[in-house]
């Protein structure tokens with residue numbers, strides 16, 4: 001559907017896109033995720049045709065878009081700061097893109113009503129656009145883009161201006177909307193949770209390059225570098241020593257964990273100068289209580305910090321034999337006490353949940 005072939009983009013001397021190669025599938029909910037300034041908006045704009053590229057190619061449906069102006073591309077974009085016209089009504093805003101359309105007035109009004117219904121604003125057409133909340137304005141911007149029936153909808157941080165509750169609600173609605181209309185959505189966000197929740201696949205970008213492109217679960221469970229692991233959620237790192245290796249496994253010794261057998265599928269690149277490290281998510285370790293289900297392995301630890309979150313408790317624990325504390329997240333269960341700072345605890349874990357960066 002959309003293909004980037006070794007796309008480079010320079011702004012003067014500044015190398016903003018550094019060899020982007022990727023394919024976005026038809027009907028996919030695809031996200032570009034990365035820190036501020038990594039090139040997300042720039043990449044999105046190369047699809048829309050608002051930005052020329054310095055070398056490489058952008059193809060839509062197999063057709064090279066070089067020289068095809070924005071208004072001739074089957075795309076539509078909802079901008080980072082959603083620009084709606086405050087002096088127009090909601091219906092006039094939504095119908096704005098139809099002003100050169102040759103359909104009758106009645107047909108256009110019907111299309112506007114349909115688009116408004118799609119975004120949950122049925123009956124709002126005659127409202128003044130300035131008399132809307134942030135979330136409602138966002139929906140107007142979406143309806144205005146959808147009414148043109150693009151094959152690809154490009155969304156540049158469309159939810160960033162909304163508060164947390166509204167953002168979560170709109171995330172669910174965007175997913176529903178995308179399933180309903182079946183068009184390709186490409187979302188730019190620097191919010192990793194938002195990307196995980198919404199996307200079929202995510203491209204994680206750093207400094208003009210795609211560091212990893214994968215589905216949310218793979219990105220979370222098998223990040224291909226420490227940098228990606230750090231950007232997506234929380235990951236603990238402990239130093240490891242490689243004892244031996246074969247083509248399908250590595251034996252390591254990690255302080256506090258002892259000898260561990262690591263399958264090749266758990267071995268990633270992207271180590272830092274510190275050398276090999278094992279990484280694990282906070283929920284892959286459990287504090288064992290009397291009667292807890294057995295885990296593959298166990299270590300002893302001291303609880304150094306307790307952060308109570310209602311449904312969850314985060315413990316910073318120091319596993320015996322290690323230097324730095326690691327974070328463990330535990331779901332709170334009725335009748336099970338939250339442990340105190342200073343308490344000793346048994347920590348259960350499984351080698352399969354670890355990732356080795358080397």
Ligand SMILES: Nc1ncnc2c1ncn2[C@@H]1O[C@H](COP(=O)(O)OP(=O)(O)OP(=O)(O)O)[C@@H](O)[C@H]1O
Pocket residue numbers: 011014016034035036037038039040041042043190
């Ligand atoms: N028109 C321009 N001229 C020169 N440099 C630009 C231009 N537009 C963007 N840049 C630079 O290119 C880099 C990527 O910008 P871009 O807007 O794509 O980042 P982004 O990932 O969308 O960031 P944010 O999350 O802050 O929106 C930045 O360093 C930016 O300063």
Ligand SMILES: [Mg+2]
Pocket residue numbers: 040041042080156
């Ligand atoms: Mg941007």
